[in-house]
Amino acid sequence: MISSLLAQRTFWLDPPASTSAENHDLVFYALLYVMAFFFFLVVTIMLAFVVLYRRRKGQTHDNAPTHNTLLEILWTVIPLGIVIGFFVIGLKYYVDIESPPAGADVVDVEASQWQFNFKYSNGAESNELYLLVDRPVLLKLTSKDVTHALYIPAFRVQRNAVPGQNTELWFKPTVLTAKDPATGEEESLHVFCTQYCGNGHAEMTTKAFVLTREDYDKKLAEAANIFVDKNSNQPLPYIEVGKKLYITMGCSQCHSIDGAQGTAPTWKGLYKRDHEFSKSTEAGYTLKESDDDKKWDDYLQRSILHPEADIVQDFQNVMPSQESSLSGSPYKEKKLAAIIEYIKSLGDPKYYKPMKTQDLHNSEKPQAAANSEQPPAVKKKEGQ
Amino acid sequence: MIAKSQDNDNYLTHSSGISSWIFTLDHKRIGVMYLISVLVAFLLGGLFAMLIRLQLLTPTGLLFHKTDVLKDLIVYKPYNQIFTVHGAVMIFLVLIPGIPGALGNFVLPIMLGAKDVAFPRLNLWSYYLYVCGMLFALSSLVLGAVDTGWTFYTPYSVQTSTAVISVVFGAFLLGFSSIFTGLNFIVTIHKLRPRGMTWFRMPLFCWGLYATALIQILATPVLAITLLLLILERMFHLGIFDPAYGGSSLLFQHFFWFYSHPAVYIMILPAMGIMSEVIATFSRREIFGYRFVAMSSIAIALIGFFVWGHHMFPNGQSGPANVIFSGLTVLVAIPSAIKVFNWLATLYKGSIDLKTPMMYALGFFFMFSIGGLTGLPLAILPTNFHVHDTYFVVAHFHYVMFGGTLFMFIGGIHYWWPKITGRMYNESLGRLCCLLELLAFNLTFFPQFILGLHGMPRRSAVYYPEFQYLHVLSTIGAFIQMAAFMVIGAYLLHSLFRGKKAPANPWGGSTLEWSCSSPPPHDNFKETPIVGRPYDHHGLEWDEKTEGFERKEKELVPHAV
Numbered sequence: 001m002i003s004s005l006l007a008q009r010t011f012w013l014d015p016p017a018s019t020s021a022e023n024h025d026l027v028f029y030a031l032l033y034v035m036a037f038f039f040f041l042v043v044t045i046m047l048a049f050v051v052l053y054r055r056r057k058g059q060t061h062d063n064a065p066t067h068n069t070l071l072e073i074l075w076t077v078i079p080l081g082i083v084i085g086f087f088v089i090g091l092k093y094y095v096d097i098e099s100p101p102a103g104a105d106v107v108d109v110e111a112s113q114w115q116f117n118f119k120y121s122n123g124a125e126s127n128e129l130y131l132l133v134d135r136p137v138l139l140k141l142t143s144k145d146v147t148h149a150l151y152i153p154a155f156r157v158q159r160n161a162v163p164g165q166n167t168e169l170w171f172k173p174t175v176l177t178a179k180d181p182a183t184g185e186e187e188s189l190h191v192f193c194t195q196y197c198g199n200g201h202a203e204m205t206t207k208a209f210v211l212t213r214e215d216y217d218k219k220l221a222e223a224a225n226i227f228v229d230k231n232s233n234q235p236l237p238y239i240e241v242g243k244k245l246y247i248t249m250g251c252s253q254c255h256s257i258d259g260a261q262g263t264a265p266t267w268k269g270l271y272k273r274d275h276e277f278s279k280s281t282e283a284g285y286t287l288k289e290s291d292d293d294k295k296w297d298d299y300l301q302r303s304i305l306h307p308e309a310d311i312v313q314d315f316q317n318v319m320p321s322q323e324s325s326l327s328g329s330p331y332k333e334k335k336l337a338a339i340i341e342y343i344k345s346l347g348d349p350k351y352y353k354p355m356k357t358q359d360l361h362n363s364e365k366p367q368a369a370a371n372s373e374q375p376p377a378v379k380k381k382e383g384q
Numbered sequence: 385m386i387a388k389s390q391d392n393d394n395y396l397t398h399s400s401g402i403s404s405w406i407f408t409l410d411h412k413r414i415g416v417m418y419l420i421s422v423l424v425a426f427l428l429g430g431l432f433a434m435l436i437r438l439q440l441l442t443p444t445g446l447l448f449h450k451t452d453v454l455k456d457l458i459v460y461k462p463y464n465q466i467f468t469v470h471g472a473v474m475i476f477l478v479l480i481p482g483i484p485g486a487l488g489n490f491v492l493p494i495m496l497g498a499k500d501v502a503f504p505r506l507n508l509w510s511y512y513l514y515v516c517g518m519l520f521a522l523s524s525l526v527l528g529a530v531d532t533g534w535t536f537y538t539p540y541s542v543q544t545s546t547a548v549i550s551v552v553f554g555a556f557l558l559g560f561s562s563i564f565t566g567l568n569f570i571v572t573i574h575k576l577r578p579r580g581m582t583w584f585r586m587p588l589f590c591w592g593l594y595a596t597a598l599i600q601i602l603a604t605p606v607l608a609i610t611l612l613l614l615i616l617e618r619m620f621h622l623g624i625f626d627p628a629y630g631g632s633s634l635l636f637q638h639f640f641w642f643y644s645h646p647a648v649y650i651m652i653l654p655a656m657g658i659m660s661e662v663i664a665t666f667s668r669r670e671i672f673g674y675r676f677v678a679m680s681s682i683a684i685a686l687i688g689f690f691v692w693g694h695h696m697f698p699n700g701q702s703g704p705a706n707v708i709f710s711g712l713t714v715l716v717a718i719p720s721a722i723k724v725f726n727w728l729a730t731l732y733k734g735s736i737d738l739k740t741p742m743m744y745a746l747g748f749f750f751m752f753s754i755g756g757l758t759g760l761p762l763a764i765l766p767t768n769f770h771v772h773d774t775y776f777v778v779a780h781f782h783y784v785m786f787g788g789t790l791f792m793f794i795g796g797i798h799y800w801w802p803k804i805t806g807r808m809y810n811e812s813l814g815r816l817c818c819l820l821e822l823l824a825f826n827l828t829f830f831p832q833f834i835l836g837l838h839g840m841p842r843r844s845a846v847y848y849p850e851f852q853y854l855h856v857l858s859t860i861g862a863f864i865q866m867a868a869f870m871v872i873g874a875y876l877l878h879s880l881f882r883g884k885k886a887p888a889n890p891w892g893g894s895t896l897e898w899s900c901s902s903p904p905p906h907d908n909f910k911e912t913p914i915v916g917r918p919y920d921h922h923g924l925e926w927d928e929k930t931e932g933f934e935r936k937e938k939e940l941v942p943h944a945v
Contacts, residue, residue, distance in 0.1 A: 012834070014839070020766075027766050028761060028770070035760060042724060042749060042753045043750060046728060046731065049732055049736070053735065053736050054736050054737075055735045064732065064734070065672070065733075066671075066673075067672060067673045067674065067676075068673070072726070075725040076676075076718060076722055083715070087710060087711050087714045087763075087764065090710060090764035091707060093765070094707065094710075094765035097765070098703050145543075146539050146540040147537060147539070147540070153774075154839075159698050159700075159769075162633060162700040163539060164628075192841045192844075194774065195773060196532075196533045196843040198540055198544065201844065202460050202463075202846045203846070318543075
């Protein structure tokens with residue numbers, strides 16, 4: 001459907017794909033005609049006068065009028081009326097923009113450098129936006145670091161995600177995105193960050209899918225349970241889950257897995273490597289290859305939930321705590337374990353003992369994990 | 385110093401030696417120094433623009449792009465630095481000081497029949513502040529070019545590792561340079577008008593500079609405080625603008641735009657002043673509805689103070705604030721519209737001579753109309769939410785700032801070039817380049833409206849392939865413009881050495897600067913002239929002997945004297 005839409009793409013605007021876009025296009029085209037009228041009026045009169053009154057020998061109009069109050073008042077009042085008219089029309093639709101209908105589906109959007117994370121009411125999370133056709137949706141935006149903006153041109157909507165502030169955006173998609181019959185690829189709508197947010201701003205783009213109820217439920221169910229393989233319906237090894245979370249939770253923005261130096265320590269060989277800390281909540285805290293597994297597990301967990309507790313030598317305290325991104329999920333403990341498993345797998349092979357997938361999946365009930373709020377790992381360590 | 389005969393003495397030959405320039409208090413020499421500095425900055429900003437256009441020639445980026453080797457490295461940072469430096473240089477070093485500093489300094493006192501501005505030493509100080517600000521700002525190129533965008537939005541500007549402080553301090557100094565120029569012009573206009581020149585007999589360029597000066601002295605201090613607070617926030621994390629320390633990023637945006645929106649009028653009002661002068665001279669007409677044109681400058685300056693919030697419609701600003709700012713913003717369109725209609729009416733029954741400056745003025749009609757009208761979708765709320773921070777905005781402000789201000793700056797340089805240098809440039813090349821600029825400008829920036837409407841975000845180093853053909857058109861246009869500017873630079877330089885000697889009044893201008901010789905003598909006028917209506921072309925006729933215009937009949941007697 002998008003391909004057919006693209007085929008009928010018009011010169012000025014892409015076809016509207018939401019109710020807000022239809023309203024926008026109405027106002028825009030009205031403005032466009034008025035703008036075009038005044039532009040051609042000015043340019044035509046200008047060119048006509050330049051030709052009519054070009055300088056000719058012996059011809060002077062030294063006594064042409066120098067002012068005409070009535071005319072001047074007219075060309076003040078008429079444009080004034082027009083712009084006020086447009087302001088009022090704009091106001092009418094703006095009220096609509098600021099009034100999300102009751103009962104709209106809510107999606108939490110967390111923007112960070114440089115990706116969007118969408119959280120749905122069933123606990124599912126994704127970096128792509130899934131939407132239901134003909135259902136109003138309310139996006140609640142927050143930012144983890146700097147100011148971002150969520151912009152979906154097909155819906156003609158844009159709103160900033162501001163750190164330390166909550167913003168909202170609602171719209172009702174009206175056109176389905178579908179599979180391209182030729183390539184089998186799923187088509188999508190562009191989603192951009194429009195507020196410049198640093199090095200990776202240009203790549204802070206994602207896709208939005210407008211789906212039928214059936215496809216939507218399927219997508220969300222898939223997104224909700226990241227511990228199960230979509231095709232075989234078998235539990236996934238934790239290392240695989242950790243690898244996925246490395247991307248979706250944004251770890252990959254700063255931590256490399258190939259030893260490349262970035263804003264944060266690389267994960268390659270991190271496990272059981274001697275660590276020096278420039279700052280730690282515990283004076284003289286170090287971490288050695290020889291330290292036991294428990295101390296290492298505590299350290300890794302603390303570094304994810306409370307990254308400010310220990311700062312590795314030569315690095316800055318810039319990582320946001322992942323406490324909030326994990327706590328909304330019913331799988332908090334499992335996710336944490338999966339990331340730690342993945343980090344361990346990237347360390348020296350002689351220390352890596354893969355977890356037995358089946359055991360772990362059985363031993364932990366997701367619901368229990370969500371309720372048992374562990375005390376911060378910092379405290380536990382004091383007992384050692 | 386060599387004593388010259390009275391006839392040959394002009395401000396260029398009045399004294400010699402490098403110190404006679406460095407320590408000069410002559411407004412004309414300071415104006416020339418400003419002109420050279422601004423043009424150097426313009427060249428620099430232009431080169432950065434070319435780099436931007438080169439990068440955007442291909443969807444994955446021509447200059448900085450990902451390769452298999454560089455896949456995990458930060459590759460777009462240089463692009464972010466380039467567009468930031470382009471913006472900061474063009475705004476703070478070219479557009480804001482350009483017309484007032486260079487042309488205003490040179491022309492204003494002569495237009496008023498005065499010997500100099502009210503405070504010549506402050507004027508020189510203002511120039512040196514400009515130079516210091518420029519050095520600070522450009523030092524960042526070595527220290528780590530800033531990658532925040534010229535708007536320095538927090539919290540990113542607090543977090544980035546680039547040399548934000550040196551650029552921000554540079555902008556702080558440039559702000560004071562601007563305040564001093566404004567102060568000087570206000571006092572000059574109040575105190576140094578000659579006998580007979582009532583407020584409503586002032587040339588409209590003076591009105592433009594006066595309105596500009598009002599904004600400069602009222603709004604720039606807010607920028608100064610904002611920038612200082614930003615520096616403190618970066619150094620000590622006071623918690624003013626960075627939410628991580630208890631500050632507010634929206635607060636920064638309010639402070640920043642409280643200056644930076646009026647700054648748009650600091651840039652455009654003097655350009656509108658030049659527009660009035662050029663139209664009057666080359667149509668041989670009094671400006672139609674002089675009072676409306678003069679008062680609309682003041683109206684723009686005043687209303688311009690209350691519209692800053694339209695930069696923040698989707699940024700998390702409250703609903704009522706959005707509505708109020710939208711309403712005030714549509715109002716600011718009216719005084720600009722009045723000006724355009726009055727200039728059009730001035731052409732009516734004129735005697736229109738299409739010399740190079742007039743070509744630029746006609747180009748201004750074209751581009752400022754597009755630039756001004758496309759402000760409407762940005763001012764109206766529902767349409768703003770679609771085009772905000774896309775290429776539509778980029779195109780809009782380039783039409784206003786480049787197509788409006790810079791075109792009239794170049795037009796003004798051509799208009800007063802004979803007066804400043806005493807030489808005539810090649811007229812046919814002048815017209816040809818103006819036409820070429822006009823066409824190439826539209827090729828560069830019109831496609832950007834379309835890009836924005838189809839959803840291309842600004843400040844992005846890469847893009848989806850569907851946007852490519854528009855970017856290619858834009859880049860081609862930009863390179864033609866660069867070439868045309870090179871030719872303009874070449875024939876202007878050539879005229880300095882080989883140009884025909886300029887008469888006192890080559891165009892038939894009626895304001896005072898055309899009644900003193902070209903270049904003007906050190907003291908401008910032997911005695912303060914008495915003046916009447918500013919645009920009285922009565923009796924100005926072409927004289928074959930001097931190849932300039934001479935007053936053959938006495939001008940109409942100023943009756944108020």
